Amino acid sequence: MSENVIESENVVKSNNFIHQIVEEDLKSGKNDGRVHTRFPPEPNGYLHIGHAKSICLNFGTAQKYGGLTNLRFDDTNPSKEDTEYVDSIMEDVRWLGFSWDDRLFYASDYFDKLFDFAVKLIRDGKAYVDDQNAETISQQKGTPTRPGLISPMRSRSVEENLDLFMRMKAGEFNEGQRVLRAKIDMASPNMHMRDPILYRIMKTPHHRTGDKWCIYPMYDFAHGQCDYWEGITHSICTLEFEVHRPLYDWFIDELKDSEYRPRQIEFSRLNLNYTVMSKRKLLELVKDNHVSGWDDPRMPTICGLRRRGYTPESIRNFADRIGVTKTDGITDVALLEYSVREDLNKRAQRVMGVLNPLKVVITNCPEGVVDQMEAVNNPEDASMGTRLVPFTREIYIECDDFMEVPPKKFYRLSPGTEVRLRYAYFITCTNVVKDENGEITEIHCTYDPASRGGNSPDGRKVKSTIHWVSATENVEAEVRLYDRLFSDEEPDGHKDLDFKEFMNHESLQVLPKCYIEPFVKDAKVLDNFQFERLGYFNVDQDSTPEKLVFNRTVQLKDTWTKVQQK
C-alpha cells in the first residue's frame, strides 16, 4: 500500500515549475487545498498563438490538480475594448477545447467594489487625489535610477480627498484633470510603487457599463482584487508583470481578511521566429488591409490558424512541448509545424491533387474509357477505408515531377524512365511535345496494363511513385499557398523587406486552376486533407459549391529540395 503512494507521487511530479509551486501549496495545505486559476485577456484584439500557451497553462494546471479556471475579461480601458473581441475570445478558447462553465467574469463586474475599496484606502490615509497633469506627475516620478518627488497634493486631508474623489466620479472634472493615487513610496527603487495611479477620468462609454462610469481603475488596481474576490489561488501571468508583483501584494495586504491570498506567478511569453506576435502590429495589418482580416490564414491568431487548418489538438500538443519557464527565448516554428503534421498525419484524408499541371497522354490507353482505381484513404489508418479514383487516357501530373534532362538523384519521370502513378499503373515517357518556343506542352507515355493497381506481376521495381489526376474526370479548385506565417526576422533573401511589404509580395500565392480528384466534391469547409506528396490542405471558408478553395496548412517535409541544394 505504501508502495502505491510512492508510485502515485512519482506520477504526479511535474517538471513544469508552476505545477511544482502548485504541488508545494497543495502539500502545505494552502488555500484549503483549492487550485483556481483564471485566463484574463483584455478584449482589445484577437487571441494569438502566444495566448494559446497561456490558455493551456491556466486551464491545464487547474485540470491537472482538480481545480477550476475562470474566464475574465480585463476591461478597464473602454477606449480600446469592444464586444467584437469579447465574442471572438470566447469562441477561440472554446475551440481550443477548454471550458469555463458558468465562471465568466469581467473586471467591470467589480467596478462598484473597486470604488468602495478606493474609498477605504482614502479613509485609511493611503490614497489621495492629485490635481497635476500627466506630464507633471510623470516628471515627478523620477527615473529608475533617480527617486521621485513628493506631490504637493499628497498631504491633503481625508475629507478633501473623499470630496474630490466623489466629484471625480460625479463627472465634475475633465479627463486628465484629477487622478487618484496610492500613497506608497516615491523613493522606491520599483517605479510601480511610486504612488501609482489608481483611477483616471475617462469620458468614454464602456462596452458593458455604458456611461455609468467616467472614472476607471487602472490594471494594477483591478487585477489582484478581482483575483481575490474570485478566490483565485494562482494568478499566472507573463514576465513583464514581475515588477508589478510588489504592488499586487500591497493591494492584497490591504484587502485580505483571512489566510487566503492569491499568488502571482510569472512565466516567459512565447516568441516564435518568422512570426509577428505584437498585438499592435497585427491590428495594423488588419486595419491597413494587408490581410483579409483577423482570421487571414497568414495571421498567427487562433482564428487564423484555425482557418489555415491547424487543429486544437496540435496547438495543445505544441504548448506541452515548449514547456513553461522564466527564460526568454525564441522557439523555432519548426516545432509548431511538427505538431500539426504529427496530428494531421493521423487524421487527414489522403487525396490526389495537381497544383502545377503538366498534361500526359497515355498513348496506348484507349480513348473514352474511365478506369476506376481503388485508393487507400489513409495508409496510417485502415479504418478510414478506400475510394475510387478515375483513370483516363489523358491525365495531369505535377510539373516538378518531370524533367527532360534529369539531374542525378532525380527519381521521377524523364524520357525513357518508368515510374508508378499512385494506385494506378507504371508509365514510361516516350515523347516530349513542345511548342514553337521550345516550351513543353505535353508529354506522351505508354502504360503497362499488367501493372494495374500499382504493381507489376513480374516484380520489377520503379524508382518512384508520383501523384496524378485525370484530365477529364476531376474537380477544378483554387489553391492558396501561404508562406510560414510571416516574418519579423526576415527569411533569407528578404532582409531589408518591411514585413508588411513581405505580406503583399511574398506571403500568399494563389493558384487559380488546380486539379483535384473528384472525391473532394463533397468536402466541407475546414475539412483537412493531405494532398499526397504536397502537404496538408483544408477547405477555406471562401469555398462555394461552384468553386472549391483550399488553404495549405503546412508542407510535407521535402527532402528532394535538400538533395538539390547539395
Next chain:
RNA sequence: UGUCCUGUGGUGUAAUUGGCAACACGUCUGAUUCUGGAUCAGAAGAGUUCAGGUUCGAGACCUGACAGGACAACCA
C-alpha cells in the same frame, strides 16, 4: 549607472534537490515503404556564460564578474 528576472547542444526544455548532463524539434546515416512523407534503427552535436570558493564530488550551494531581458503609459 538603481531594482527585479534570466543564462544548460542549432532551438525549446530535463536532471530524483550535491553523484559520470536526459528528452523533443532540427541535422545527418541506414532499413523499410505504392507519398523523396510516415515508421523503425542509429549517429553527430553541450561539459552547463566566465572566474574563484565550499565539498570526496557542483549545472545545482556561496562570492564576484559578464551577457540578455523587464521597469520611468492617466495601456494591459
